Amino acid sequence: MIDFSDIESAYNTLKLVAHKTPLLSSRIFNEMNGNDLYFKAENFQRIGAFKFRGAYNKIASLANEERKRGVIAHSSGNHGQGVALACKLFGIRAVIVMPHNSAASKVEATKGYGAEVIFCGLSTDDREKTTQGLIDKHGYTLVHPYNDEKLIAGQGTVGREIFQEITELDYLFVPIGGGGLISGCAIAAKHLSPKTKVIGVETEGANDCYQSFRQKKLIKLPLVNTIADGMRTLSVGTLNFEIIMKYVDDVITIKDEDIYPMMKFFLERMKILVEPTGAVAPAAVMKNVLGLNGKKCCAVISGGNVDANVLKQIL
Amino acid sequence: MIDFSDIESAYNTLKLVAHKTPLLSSRIFNEMNGNDLYFKAENFQRIGAFKFRGAYNKIASLANEERKRGVIAHSSGNHGQGVALACKLFGIRAVIVMPHNSAASKVEATKGYGAEVIFCGLSTDDREKTTQGLIDKHGYTLVHPYNDEKLIAGQGTVGREIFQEITELDYLFVPIGGGGLISGCAIAAKHLSPKTKVIGVETEGANDCYQSFRQKKLIKLPLVNTIADGMRTLSVGTLNFEIIMKYVDDVITIKDEDIYPMMKFFLERMKILVEPTGAVAPAAVMKNVLGLNGKKCCAVISGGNVDANVLKQIL
Numbered sequence: 250m251i252d253f254s255d256i257e258s259a260y261n262t263l264k265l266v267a268h269k270t271p272l273l274s275s276r277i278f279n280e281m282n283g284n285d286l287y288f289k290a291e292n293f294q295r296i297g298a299f300k301f302r303g304a305y306n307k308i309a310s311l312a313n314e315e316r317k318r319g320v321i322a323h324s325s326g327n328h329g330q331g332v333a334l335a336c337k338l339f340g341i342r343a344v345i346v347m348p349h350n351s352a353a354s355k356v357e358a359t360k361g362y363g364a365e366v367i368f369c370g371l372s373t374d375d376r377e378k379t380t381q382g383l384i385d386k387h388g389y390t391l392v393h394p395y396n397d398e399k400l401i402a403g404q405g406t407v408g409r410e411i412f413q414e415i416t417e418l419d420y421l422f423v424p425i426g427g428g429g430l431i432s433g434c435a436i437a438a439k440h441l442s443p444k445t446k447v448i449g450v451e452t453e454g455a456n457d458c459y460q461s462f463r464q465k466k467l468i469k470l471p472l473v474n475t476i477a478d479g480m481r482t483l484s485v486g487t488l489n490f491e492i493i494m495k496y497v498d499d500v501i502t503i504k505d506e507d508i509y510p511m512m513k514f515f516l517e518r519m520k521i522l523v524e525p526t527g528a529v530a531p532a533a534v535m536k537n538v539l540g541l542n543g544k545k546c547c548a549v550i551s552g553g554n555v556d557a558n559v560l561k562q563i564l
Numbered sequence: 565m566i567d568f569s570d571i572e573s574a575y576n577t578l579k580l581v582a583h584k585t586p587l588l589s590s591r592i593f594n595e596m597n598g599n600d601l602y603f604k605a606e607n608f609q610r611i612g613a614f615k616f617r618g619a620y621n622k623i624a625s626l627a628n629e630e631r632k633r634g635v636i637a638h639s640s641g642n643h644g645q646g647v648a649l650a651c652k653l654f655g656i657r658a659v660i661v662m663p664h665n666s667a668a669s670k671v672e673a674t675k676g677y678g679a680e681v682i683f684c685g686l687s688t689d690d691r692e693k694t695t696q697g698l699i700d701k702h703g704y705t706l707v708h709p710y711n712d713e714k715l716i717a718g719q720g721t722v723g724r725e726i727f728q729e730i731t732e733l734d735y736l737f738v739p740i741g742g743g744g745l746i747s748g749c750a751i752a753a754k755h756l757s758p759k760t761k762v763i764g765v766e767t768e769g770a771n772d773c774y775q776s777f778r779q780k781k782l783i784k785l786p787l788v789n790t791i792a793d794g795m796r797t798l799s800v801g802t803l804n805f806e807i808i809m810k811y812v813d814d815v816i817t818i819k820d821e822d823i824y825p826m827m828k829f830f831l832e833r834m835k836i837l838v839e840p841t842g843a844v845a846p847a848a849v850m851k852n853v854l855g856l857n858g859k860k861c862c863a864v865i866s867g868g869n870v871d872a873n874v875l876k877q878i879l
Contacts, residue, residue, distance in 0.1 A: 271586065276610075292835045295591075520607045520868035522835040553835035557879045564872045564879075 250491060251398045253440035256405035256433060259306040263406055266338060267302050268294050270407075272414050272547070275519050278535070285545045286534060287418075289411050292523055292553025296362070299407055299551055300331035300394075303429055306403030307392050308335045316341050321389035323369070323380050325351040326478060327552055328394040333364035344389060346380050352556055395427030396486025405433025411547055412441035419544040422530040424551050425449040425458045425500065427482045428489025434549065435496035449493065449500040450533040452508070455480040461490060462500040476505050476559075479526030479551065501539070507532040509563045512555075516563070525559065527551045565806060566713045568755035571720035571748060574621040578721055581653060582617050583609050585722075587729050587862070590834050593850070600860045601849060602733075604726050607838055607868025611677070614722055614866055615646035615709075618744055621718030622707050623650045631656050636704035638684070638695050640666040641793060642867055643709040648679035659704060661695050667871055710742030711801025720748025726862055727756035734859040737845040739866050740764040740773045740815065742797045743804025749864065750811035764808065764815040765848040767823070770795040776805060777815040791820050791874075794841030794866065816854070822847040824878045827870075831878070840874065842866045 273288045291299040308320060319342030322332040329345040336343035343364040347356060348371050359366055369379035383389060393400065407430065411421065421438055423431040435447045451459050455473035461484070469484040485493065493500075511528040514535070515521050523531070530548040533539075588603045606614040623635060634657030637647040644660040651658035658679040662671060663686050674681055684694035698704060708715065722745065726736065736753055738746040750762045766774050770788035776799070784799040800808065808815075826843040829850070830836050838846070845863040848854075 297835060516837055520612060520837040522831055522837065561876055561879050564876050 255402040259402040287547040296330040297554040298327035300327040303400035303403035304331035305335040307399040318388040322392045333362035337363040395429030401433045404430045408434035408437030420546040422548040424529040428485030432489045432492035446498040450530045477526040570717040574717040602862040611645040612869040613642035615642040618715035618718035619646035620650040622714040633703040637707045648677035652678040710744035716748045719745045723749035723752030735861040737863040739844040743800030747804045747807035761813040765845045792841040
């Protein structure tokens with residue numbers, strides 16, 4: 250299992266290329282909520298989400314031979330863009346496998362960072378076959394979206410930055426998709442601020458980790474149903490689960506219907522754009538799921554890449 | 565005429581209540597533009613616009629007698645909210661006179677900061693009569709939206725903060741409505757960084773200051789037509805004009821049609837919400853009206869209070 254030294258090393262790798270994103274706060278939110286709240290704004294990260302951190306740290310770790318052959322990832326969203334930009338910065342070929350029904354805006358954004366996009370069918374099977382076929386043919390290195398130590402260490406730099414700025418934090422709320430972000434942040438938290446409770450947040454329609462955490466075994470859901478597109482993973486990774494069981498204090502859920510009001514609040518009151526998945530941890534704080542009062546809490550805004558149609562719906 | 569010491573004094577008055585707003589930058593924008601660009605994000609200021617600064621500094625300067633009687637302002641937008649919040653913080657009565665067709669959201673926001681809202685007719689005449697009637701009856705002190713030394717000094721703290729962070733700035737672009745923001749910023753600029761060129765920006769449909777600057781006399785337009793609602797003043801104030809003629813290097817204009825693309829860019833690429841007037845100075849930089857290359861430029865984003873319908877149109 251990785252430890253804080255891996256995060257520290259990722260931090261040094263990233264410090265000249267990733268943004269040190271701001272910690273935002275809102276007087277109105279604090280007054281409404283009764284706690285002292287901070288939001289780690291990874292929507293301001295390069296590519297608009299924390300995913301750049303892990304992807305860059307992973308690609309920085311590749312051997313020359315691997316770099317020459319190029320890199321592959323499957324993603325219809327932020328992970329693909331993170332890998333694409335990281336590869337561009339290293340001058341490495343990036344191939345991103347995307348379902349053929351991916352939003353045109355996501356395809357364009359991924360291509361915009363210089364990646365080659367290959368379309369695949371909609372099933373997991375089809376995606377894996379397409380990806381494996383390309384690996385077999387070209388020798389590409391696969392960059393997994395969450396079940397990877399270098400990736401986890403990169404995402405953990407989010408936590409490192411938070412504790413660099415806030416002392417005596419009572420609670421840290423982190424969204425859980427595949428578990429990369431929370432596993433990295435939990436390692437950072439327990440090293441830098443052992444008293445801080447680390448709380449994972451999922452939506453009810455994608456509560457695999459909530460179930461896994463309670464049953465103490467890795468549960469894989471047959472299907473998920475949530476507007477938080479970054480949470481549509483059927484289970485967290487094995488490496489992630491191990492770290493979560495060791496360092497995370499609790500996993501809670503919110504309802505999908507709490508997401509849009511949170512996004513609207515961020516837009517109207519704080520003037521920032523937050524994507525549905527990015528609003529999940531803040532919504533758990535806003536709804537005060539844990540019934541806290543007078544505590545110092547930080548929630549991670551994981552990203553800000555919102556489809557224009559989704560945004561219109563919110564308004 | 566006020567000088568930098570007045571701004572310094574406003575800065576001390578404001579430092580514990582106003583936000584020190586961030587200076588944002590975007591790699592993509594820099595690459596597209598060929599200059600090194602910074603944006604002073606007053607959309608993150610309290611009430612969502614720089615107007616809080618001037619209003620607070622003005623109200624802080626009132627005598628006890630004036631405070632007891634209360635304050636009045638006419639505004640359908642950010643100035644009203646700035647005065648309302650400043651009065652709330654001082655525990656002073658605030659009366660805001662608004663045209664009866666003001667957007668419900670603006671009325672609610674102003675009331676939300678604790679002000680009493682009085683409606684008036686749409687003409688300047690009607691508004692002035694209503695306001696004067698209330699002043700005669702209750703002895704309220706009028707807080708003018710731009711033609712006031714304390715107000716100008718407050719707005720000038722925007723400039724002071726910019727030069728605290730950026731050295732050797734070549735150009736500072738500031739939007740011009742009534743001229744409060746630019747006159748304060750120009751005084752700060754010429755004191756802290758005399759080599760920096762200060763450029764005022766208006767829209768073509770509200771180019772009173774552009775004309776005044778060229779003709780060297782204060783021009784009042786018969787009417788204005790622009791989507792930048794903060795620029796719908798027929799002329800700048802007399803105090804503002806005097807400072808502008810002394811310290812501002814040029815006044816330029818952009819077209820209304822350049823505003824929405826700039827707002828869209830801010831939202832999609834930088835994940836921040838900027839109001840039409842707030843996008844005017846950045847748009848002058850984005851369109852590179854002055855044909856600059858390799859320069860260090862800063863544009864002030866004056867605010868972020870966007871009507872939901874306007875935002876839908878942009879998307």
